[in-house]
Amino acid sequence: MSRSNRSSNQQSGGDATKSTLVEQGIEWITNPRHASIVASVAIVGAGLTYFAYHKWLEEQLANPDRRTFFGRRAIQFMQKSNTVHMRHSIENLKGVLQLPLDESMSIAEVRLLRSSPGMCLRVFRLDYQIGFGIGDGLQMLSKEFPSNKLIGLDLSHAMVEEAQATLVPKFDGRLQVAQADVCRGLGLAPDSCGLIYNMNCVYFWEDLDAAVQVLRAPLLQGGSCITVMKPACVVSAQCDAKPPPHQHHRANTQHLILAV
Amino acid sequence: MQSKKVTDNFKNRSPAVVGEAFGKAGFQVKLWSQAADGKLTLQTAPSSDSSDASKAAFNAQLLRQTLVIVQAIKEYKE
Numbered sequence: 001m002s003r004s005n006r007s008s009n010q011q012s013g014g015d016a017t018k019s020t021l022v023e024q025g026i027e028w029i030t031n032p033r034h035a036s037i038v039a040s041v042a043i044v045g046a047g048l049t050y051f052a053y054h055k056w057l058e059e060q061l062a063n064p065d066r067r068t069f070f071g072r073r074a075i076q077f078m079q080k081s082n083t084v085h086m087r088h089s090i091e092n093l094k095g096v097l098q099l100p101l102d103e104s105m106s107i108a109e110v111r112l113l114r115s116s117p118g119m120c121l122r123v124f125r126l127d128y129q130i131g132f133g134i135g136d137g138l139q140m141l142s143k144e145f146p147s148n149k150l151i152g153l154d155l156s157h158a159m160v161e162e163a164q165a166t167l168v169p170k171f172d173g174r175l176q177v178a179q180a181d182v183c184r185g186l187g188l189a190p191d192s193c194g195l196i197y198n199m200n201c202v203y204f205w206e207d208l209d210a211a212v213q214v215l216r217a218p219l220l221q222g223g224s225c226i227t228v229m230k231p232a233c234v235v236s237a238q239c240d241a242k243p244p245p246h247q248h249h250r251a252n253t254q255h256l257i258l259a260v
Numbered sequence: 261m262q263s264k265k266v267t268d269n270f271k272n273r274s275p276a277v278v279g280e281a282f283g284k285a286g287f288q289v290k291l292w293s294q295a296a297d298g299k300l301t302l303q304t305a306p307s308s309d310s311s312d313a314s315k316a317a318f319n320a321q322l323l324r325q326t327l328v329i330v331q332a333i334k335e336y337k338e
Contacts, residue, residue: 058266085327088298095300096292096331202278203269212285212332219334225287227330229275231323237270 062204065158081230083136086199089228090140097195097224135159135167138175141197151193153180155204182211188218199228275328276319279305287332293325300329 029038060074138152152167152175154160163177180186183206196215205211215225279289291303303322306314322328 062266085294088294089327089329092292092294092298092300092329096290096329202273203266205269206265208273208278208281209284212281212287215332216285216287216334221334223334225282225332225334227278227282227332229273229278229328229330231275231325231328233270234272234274235323237267 063156082199086137087140090144093144135163150175152177153186155181182214183207185214190217191220192218194220194223196225202227274319275322275330279330282332288335290331292329294327296326
């Protein structure tokens with residue numbers, strides 16, 4: 001027998017063995033006596049996949065990196081879920097801070113009215129946003145307060161690098177970005193800024209009390225820390241993601257966060 | 261951070277809890293709710309000596325809002 005014939009025979013023999021093995025495998029799986037084993041393996045596999053998917057997604061929501069699949073999913077989710085509410089809350093900031101609703105006024109030019117007797121004059125030098133992520137909030141803050149300098153802080157090195165390359169050049173020296181963890185100090189000078197803004201970040205702060213103390217230090221007296229929260233996140237988590245029908249769409253989008 | 265902790269934070273960190281944490285740290289706290297159309301309303305929190313029922317009702321009311329803004333003001337000292 002020639003060498004080529006022999007190798008051809010060996011190959012066909014190998015294929016036959018493979019196809020026999022596949023057939024045997026299919027036969028074993030479809031055998032009703034093995035149904036419970038097959039079902040158990042499928043359920044465990046699906047559970048592990050679900051757990052891993054949400055764990056990775058959650059990590060990326062806290063610390064996004066656009067270069068990864070889950071990072072892109074997390075950023076898409078942030079854009080879809082947060083941007084509209086963020087815009088509303090930033091547009092309302094002057095109302096919350098009780099500043100005159102005059103477009104030409106900036107924080108640096110106005111007096112902050114206080115609820116306690118009397119008024120005080122505080123000159124706000126800097127605002128900063130924690131967890132700026134994709135940078136939407138920074139751009140909106142910049143539009144609302146065109147005379148103020150901004151500092152963007154984020155836990156994610158990747159987002160800071162991205163902002164450094166794409167956002168910072170657009171701000172003509174008004175924006176600085178840096179990596180920081182709110183639970184471990186921000187590295188900002190005491191009494192150096194008038195406004196701190198963050199949205200949907202509190203869930204990712206390991207120690208809420210420690211974070212609050214860290215936020216207090218760099219604020220000027222009379223300055224405000226604005227924390228924007230979507231209560232549906234809490235409600236959905238407490239209700240084990242079983243919302244009433246009229247909240248169906250919103251709760252579905254929350255579930256993406258909650259299940260992670 | 262571990263997944264379990266973040267999941268717990270979603271369950272436990274309601275606007276009232278976050279506001280309380282800022283209050284404990286010496287901030288003056290104001291809670292604002294924002295409707296879907298962007299309309300802003302200042303929410304009046306029950307006083308510390310109010311009954312547990314009224315505190316729970318306030319918490320539940322906050323949880324029904326589309327968006328809550330926790331404003332923590334660092335007190336001005338002369």
